[in-house]
Amino acid sequence: MSDERDDWDVVVIGGGGAGLAAAVSAAESGRSVLLFESETELGGSTQLSAGLFTAAGTSVQERLGIDDSPERFFQHYMDLNRWQLEPGLIAAFCRGAGPALEWLIGLGVEIPARVSTNAHMPGLCQAGVEDVWRGHVPKDQGYGLVQALARAARTSGVEVVLNTRVQRLLQHEGRVTGVVADDIEVPARAVVVASGGFARDPQLLERYYPDALRAGDDLFVVAADGSRGDHLRLGDQVGADVTGEGWGLRLPTVYFQRLHHWQSGFPPKSRVYVNHRGRRFMDEDASYAVSGGIIDAQDGPVWAVFDERARTSLPPGYAHWNAEHVLAEAEAGRTLRADSLAELAGMAGMPADALEATVRRWNTQLPEGDDPEFLRHRTLANKGSTADPDPIDRPPFYAARLQPAELVCTHAGLAIDAKARVRDVRGDVIPGLFAAGEAGAGVLGERYVGGGNAVAGAVTVGRLAGLGAAAGS
Numbered sequence: 001m002s003d004e005r006d007d008w009d010v011v012v013i014g015g016g017g018a019g020l021a022a023a024v025s026a027a028e029s030g031r032s033v034l035l036f037e038s039e040t041e042l043g044g045s046t047q048l049s050a051g052l053f054t055a056a057g058t059s060v061q062e063r064l065g066i067d068d069s070p071e072r073f074f075q076h077y078m079d080l081n082r083w084q085l086e087p088g089l090i091a092a093f094c095r096g097a098g099p100a101l102e103w104l105i106g107l108g109v110e111i112p113a114r115v116s117t118n119a120h121m122p123g124l125c126q127a128g129v130e131d132v133w134r135g136h137v138p139k140d141q142g143y144g145l146v147q148a149l150a151r152a153a154r155t156s157g158v159e160v161v162l163n164t165r166v167q168r169l170l171q172h173e174g175r176v177t178g179v180v181a182d183d184i185e186v187p188a189r190a191v192v193v194a195s196g197g198f199a200r201d202p203q204l205l206e207r208y209y210p211d212a213l214r215a216g217d218d219l220f221v222v223a224a225d226g227s228r229g230d231h232l233r234l235g236d237q238v239g240a241d242v243t244g245e246g247w248g249l250r251l252p253t254v255y256f257q258r259l260h261h262w263q264s265g266f267p268p269k270s271r272v273y274v275n276h277r278g279r280r281f282m283d284e285d286a287s288y289a290v291s292g293g294i295i296d297a298q299d300g301p302v303w304a305v306f307d308e309r310a311r312t313s314l315p316p317g318y319a320h321w322n323a324e325h326v327l328a329e330a331e332a333g334r335t336l337r338a339d340s341l342a343e344l345a346g347m348a349g350m351p352a353d354a355l356e357a358t359v360r361r362w363n364t365q366l367p368e369g370d371d372p373e374f375l376r377h378r379t380l381a382n383k384g385s386t387a388d389p390d391p392i393d394r395p396p397f398y399a400a401r402l403q404p405a406e407l408v409c410t411h412a413g414l415a416i417d418a419k420a421r422v423r424d425v426r427g428d429v430i431p432g433l434f435a436a437g438e439a440g441a442g443v444l445g446e447r448y449v450g451g452g453n454a455v456a457g458a459v460t461v462g463r464l465a466g467l468g469a470a471a472g473s
Contacts, residue, residue: 040162071094256335
């Protein structure tokens, strides 16, 4: 920290997407800003992400001839979350997401006006289950987004202190008046908590998101190392309310996947997901906005079933979904393998006739370009797939256990209002305290709206928090 200043207009806790957005927004308003990051570099979970940003009524959509609006986005967002979120906060987010995206573009983030078929191709893609595509994929992914924000922070005079974890908040007569870091009191007119979630803390998971622990040993975390729940501990010091308990994002994965999909790889196109009854129950490529919930709703184990042709067709270069790794798992007996579907069903505890009928029916549908039951042909088309899947008919057959086990983010955090101000347990605003990202809860709900929900929430609400902190309101 600079020895020339003993107080700051705004202190920001956390240097991920939310914290950087808050810091830059406050600094652009002419305020002095100090940012503490607990890790050795900026970026947080945003830097590890694809950088996908969901927003409505943007210049990118307009150039592609897509008619969309924040009001339409709001209706979809609330309906998907069964209206369990505070409408005023979600309306503010949906109104602010488009301008926040344009702000990022102005800072140098590149999002070309072209159709994208996946979360790693710059352009506009289908983010989730929305009727209008809202997934804005930036060039250079989350890394590029963070670099643009970091440049803006330097240009606007934000002072950054790395490898420093804030210990507690200062409070005087009910107002937050600064922080303590490295046992040093740092006065400030306003504080923004943007320290991320708590995916890296098993005790907090047990308390606030126990469903994540249902995956047992299959659970793996892709959130940043700093996701240790500091927001909950800091909020507890000043009587902040907590909302979003029991909510988070877990992506469906097979048991042997231990890294994010762009490292672990992707399952074969020719596969079918079946429940303990041997019945197919979903579109295998359904958005993770809803797929985890569909799998959770099955009253027993779920399996990904595929054949030898699918295994040997897996592309090389990935850590887990490659032909050799799948074979090794089968040789070890962890992935089930059998010369017939009836034998495979017996090993998995499924009715043999049901599994045989499921695969036989699938073979007459999707390999012919049509899925009348679950409409997966539409999902594949939206992903840019031009070739129909092969039939599942070449032994041996495989079955790998599947469940939502990739923990991406947690949704429980400090309750905020539509201006990103933190509320206490009575519902009153705590003066001088703001929160954003996973730390500021209420935007990420029971259902993750789709790719880019967390990044858009972080940057959009981060901007609201930074501007509010700068204004002192």
